[in-house]
Amino acid sequence: MTSLADYRESRELLTHLTLRELRGKYKRSTLGWAWSLLNPLSTMLIFTIVFRVFFRAEAPEGSPSGLSSFALFLLCGLLPWNFLTNSVFGSLGTVIGNASLIRKTYFPRELLVVSQVASWIVSFLLELSLLAVILLIVGNMVLPLVPVVLALVVVLALFATGLSLALSVFNVFFRDVQHFVGIFFQAWFYLSPIVYSVDLVPERHAIFGTDVPLRAIYKWNPMAAFAEAFRDCLYHLRLPSLSTFAYLVTIAVATFLLGLFIFGRFEGRLAEEL
Secondary structure, X not given: OHHHHHHHHOHHHHHHHHHHHHHHHOOOXXXXXXXXXXXXXXXXXXXXXXXXXXOOOOOOOOOOOOXXXXXXXXXXXXXXXXXXXXXHHHHHOHHHHOHHHHXXXXXXXXXXXXXXXXXXXXXXXHHHHHHHHHHHHOOOOOHHHHHHHHHHHHHHHHHHHHHHHHHHHHHHHOOOHHHHHHHHHHHHHXXXXXXXXXXXXXXXXXXXXXXXXXXXXXXOOHHHHHHHHHHHHHHHOOOOOHHHHHHHHHHHHHHHHHHHHHHHHHHOOHHHHO
């Protein structure tokens, strides 16, 4: 209850920290916030050239939308992934970067991480807005599914915050964490259906002589479920299944609570360690 009271009394501080992150994100850059749109577009262009032109990758036809565009198929999965990675990597150094503030005064240290994630939510919403406009131009009427997309944004933000809380505090005590996270996320990217469809994952596969239900195991990957849920809404124009949405809410809440618990266990030692 004390922690809840602290959070409630720190709303203005959270707003200030978030605005500070937003102002500093593209400070002194010529294009400013245009980079939040150019970065995913340039990534989409690179992956489209590599996978569509060189590897002859095909995007599945939207069902029931009928849309067939590898670039838009890629973007629907890429934007949620970029939000997660930006939130986590941005948060890894936020506690260390605010060491002087932590040593001088008391406030809920979690707010440093939450403000970092909140600043990336703004960029994520801008990118999704641009994607929605493009989809409307090509004939995908995504407007009725906007509330579901916003709900998915909230659930993904909860998941990203939980990961960020745990990893950011671990990074204070074990500086190798940031390097391990970089390797892990590189592998995680290719183990998630960002540049390919889940349909390409075999239903079953023999591993060390054992027949394994590979696709069923693969779908337990949270980012596989998030990517497919966003694609269902934006690319296919259909609602994600209730089981998928329930799984995402469960894994997001569990990750958030675990991250909050881990951060709380180490929070008292932060000033001393920093």
